[in-house]
Every structure is written in structure tokens, then in C-alpha cells.
Amino acid sequence: MKIALIAHDKKKNDLVQFSTAYKSILEQHDLYATGTTGLKISEATGLQIHRFQSGPLGGDQEIGAMIAQNQMDMVIFFRDxxxxxxxxxxxxxxxxLxxxxxxxxxxxxxTAEVLIHGLQRGDLFWRxxxxxxTGEQND
Known part of the structure; x- marks a missing residue:
């Protein structure tokens, strides 16, 4: 599954901690993140993450485009x-979107913990x- 990881500045450390705690689950999926958030998570965990621009520079919109094309399966967005x-x-x-x-x-x-445990159990297979x-490819 394709998972987007996004966090506002004051929530980035929370998302890094979350990603560290659930690394064993996250590493089984394709991860995407906005710029600085992706860098911080990758440095802390070693997870492979496709990084977009930072949110204010268009990263949110890049992830939004993937959602609109049915190419994103879950979004974890720690908002402030x-x-x-x-x-x-x-x-x-x-x-x-x-x-x-x-x-x-x-x-x-x-909510992120509920989703990540559901992901681990296979509850999101409906995606x-x-x-x-819809004929979408899971690439």
C-alpha cells in the first residue's frame, strides 16, 4: 500500500516517534512524505521514503494529485x-480529497494508531x- 506521511512543524517529532514505533509495519509499504518530514523520518528510522516538496511549496498538492488518481491508500497527517x-x-x-x-x-x-493496526491486520485490503x-495499477 502507498502511505503518505505529513506533519506540520510542531508535530514533526511526534510523527518521527510514531514512525519509529511502527517501523516494522511501515517498512512493508511504499512511503511518501512532504520534504522535511520525510527527511526527518528517514534519518531517524532508515525507512525508504519518496520525498515531495515541503507542504507550503506544493508537497501537499503533489500528494493530493496522487489521491485524485487513486494512487494513495492512506494519509497520516499530524496537523497542528x-x-x-x-x-x-x-x-x-x-x-x-x-x-x-x-x-x-x-x-x-x-487515529494514526488505529489505522496502522488496521493496516497490520489487513483491514485496509478493500483499497x-x-x-x-477501477482499473488502477498498483505500481
Whole structure:
């Protein structure tokens, strides 16, 4: 499965800790991240991560494009709800796309843990069924 990892500045360390704790699960999947977040996770864990631009420079939109093409299976986005973000419209669009395309989205540690355990159990296999019905390739 393809998993996007995104975190606002004040949440990056939380996502690094999460990725470290669940490295054994994450390493079985294709990982994508926005710039600095991906770098920090990769340096801390050794996980292979495809890095896009940073969020404010278009990384959120690059991940959004993958969602719109049914090429992303899960998004873990640790948002900072207490700090204004200059790219908030991009963040809102990304969340909306997850809803439109039924892509599981976690915006905090609690929900991310539920999704990662579901991923481990195989609860998200329905994403593969959706892709096969729509003719999408799992590349």
C-alpha cells in the first residue's frame, strides 16, 4: 500500500516517534512524505521514503494529485490545529480529497494508531479491491 506521511512543524517529532514505533509495519509499504518530514523520518528510522516538496511549496498538492488518481491508500497527517498555516487552503483541499476518494486519513496520533493496526491486520485490503475495480495499477 502507498502511505503518505505529513506533519506540520510542531508535530514533526511526534510523527518521527510514531514512525519509529511502527517501523516494522511501515517498512512493508511504499512511503511518501512532504520534504522535511520525510527527511526527518528517514534519518531517524532508515525507512525508504519518496520525498515531495515541503507542504507550503506544493508537497501537499503533489500528494493530493496522487489521491485524485487513486494512487494513495492512506494519509497520516499530524496537523497542528493551534498554529495558523500559510498553506491552509492546500491542507483543506488534501483533507477534502481524502473524503472524496475514501482514502483513510489520520490527523492525530490516536487515529494514526488505529489505522496502522488496521493496516497490520489487513483491514485496509478493500483499497486493493477498489483499485482493481477501477482499473488502477498498483505500481
Amino acid at each position: 490545529p493551534l498554529t495558523a498555516q500559510p498553506h491552509e487552503p492546500d491542507v483543506t483541499a488534501l483533507i477534502r 481524502c473524503d472524496v476518494y475514501a482514502v483513510p486519513l489520520a490527523t492525530n496520533m490516536g 486493493e479491491i477498489i483499485k482493481s475495480r
